[in-house]
Amino acid sequence: MAVLIMNSLMEQIQQLKKEKNAIIMAHYYVPDEVQAIADYIGDSFYLSKIATKVKEDTIVFCGVSFMGESAKILNPSKTVLLPDITADCPMAHMADIDTIQRIKSEYKDVAVVCYINSTAELKSYSDVCVTSSNAIAIVKALPNKNIFFIPDQNLAHYVATQVPEKHFIFNDGYCPIHKDITVSDVTTAKRLHPDAEFLVHPECPPDVLAYADMIGSTSEIIDYASKSTKNEFIIGTEAGVLYELKQKNPNKTFYTVTNHQCCTDMKKVTLEKIRDVLLSYNGNVEVSDELRHTAHLPLNRMLELAK
Ligand code: SF4
Numbered sequence: 001m002a003v004l005i006m007n008s009l010m011e012q013i014q015q016l017k018k019e020k021n022a023i024i025m026a027h028y029y030v031p032d033e034v035q036a037i038a039d040y041i042g043d044s045f046y047l048s049k050i051a052t053k054v055k056e057d058t059i060v061f062c063g064v065s066f067m068g069e070s071a072k073i074l075n076p077s078k079t080v081l082l083p084d085i086t087a088d089c090p091m092a093h094m095a096d097i098d099t100i101q102r103i104k105s106e107y108k109d110v111a112v113v114c115y116i117n118s119t120a121e122l123k124s125y126s127d128v129c130v131t132s133s134n135a136i137a138i139v140k141a142l143p144n145k146n147i148f149f150i151p152d153q154n155l156a157h158y159v160a161t162q163v164p165e166k167h168f169i170f171n172d173g174y175c176p177i178h179k180d181i182t183v184s185d186v187t188t189a190k191r192l193h194p195d196a197e198f199l200v201h202p203e204c205p206p207d208v209l210a211y212a213d214m215i216g217s218t219s220e221i222i223d224y225a226s227k228s229t230k231n232e233f234i235i236g237t238e239a240g241v242l243y244e245l246k247q248k249n250p251n252k253t254f255y256t257v258t259n260h261q262c263c264t265d266m267k268k269v270t271l272e273k274i275r276d277v278l279l280s281y282n283g284n285v286e287v288s289d290e291l292r293h294t295a296h297l298p299l300n301r302m303l304e305l306a307k
Contacts, residue, residue: 009271010037016278022058022081024274025050025071028218029240029266030062034274038062041244043218044070044116045131049303051075060277061285062269064089068285069120073292073299082283083273087265092118094173095150100125103148103169110169111144114298115152117175120287122150124294129302132202132217136162138305154178158202158209177238177263178203186211189234189257196255199224200236208236225249238263 014037017024025047026038035041040050044067051059051071058079061068064087072080100112100122114126115135123129130138132155139147140163147166149156151173160168181204190198190211197213199221209215214224218241225233225245232253235241239261245254277283287295 006033006271009275012275013037013271013278016275020058020278021056022060022278023054023056024060024062026062026269027064027067027240027266028222028244029238029263030269031240031267032243033271034062034269035240035243037271037274043131043133045133045217045306046219047071048074048116048131048299052303054078058278060274062274063087064092064265065285066092066117066119069287069295070116070299072285072287073120073123073296076287076292079281080285081277081281082285083270083277084268085283087268089117089175089265091115091151091173091175092122093151095122095171097121097125099171100148100150107146107148107169109144110146110148111142113139113142113147113149115150115155116299116302118151120291120295123298124291126150126298127301128305129298131302133219134302134306135159135202138302139163139166141305142166152203154205155202157206158215175203177261178236179205180260181205181208181236181257183207183211185257186234186236189255193232193234193255195230196232196234196253197228197230198234198236198257204236212236221245222248225252225254235261237261238266240266 023039025040026035051074060081061071068080068082112126114123114129116129116131148169150171153170156170199214200212226248234255239256242254
């Protein structure tokens, strides 16, 4: 019965997509069945590049609110719909404008480097955006010696280890899902799966990264596992990524570190909500002209520097 309902929803969505000239973009962390109907699946960097090139009138963005905002900022003539407007990333709010302004006044040559997982307002006070795929290359390419990296402290610490010639000022934001993976969880998983390699996202704490066989963004984790001659992997990021890992590698085995690597906001996106938003257009992402203009600059600089 559940399969029949899901198939019917998928058919309705395909029909509505044609009628409304819409495409569906989905992050690797949304539920499997949502990834299955997406036209584009990827990490934040891939999806932001795609958002600049979309020809269709409407983008249904299956992810959290900062992703919909970024798509709207990068391609303002499009209608961007969020299936659930309450799907938000807590880390996206974990920096504040007063602190940015204080750091800017203390360090004259500072570059404010803003992880894309942030609100449009935080982006608008930043010099450049980065994703976990391109943060190291972009920080290296900046002329500034001082780097204030917002909002994620763990990604900042990892990038700092890879770019030791720069001076980092750290913020105290974090992703609750990645922060919850502990060294004890990792050693237990390694004991249970002694032949598996541990592939981990740099939003995890530094003491967890110390156990990694490979550290990378979700796309880099998928690429690494797909090219590897190994057959078993322990995955240190949100569990949704296992859908694409298994699609690309049906003969390999993937384990999560814990049974709670689940972003509840990403999981708010459902097939029903995608159908409903295509019918109602109620999840329309709005960004004021002024905010779009100021937040576009650091996003665009990221796309230029990452070329
Ligand atoms: S997994 Fe973490 S960083 Fe990603 S949307 Fe969820 S809370 Fe935010």
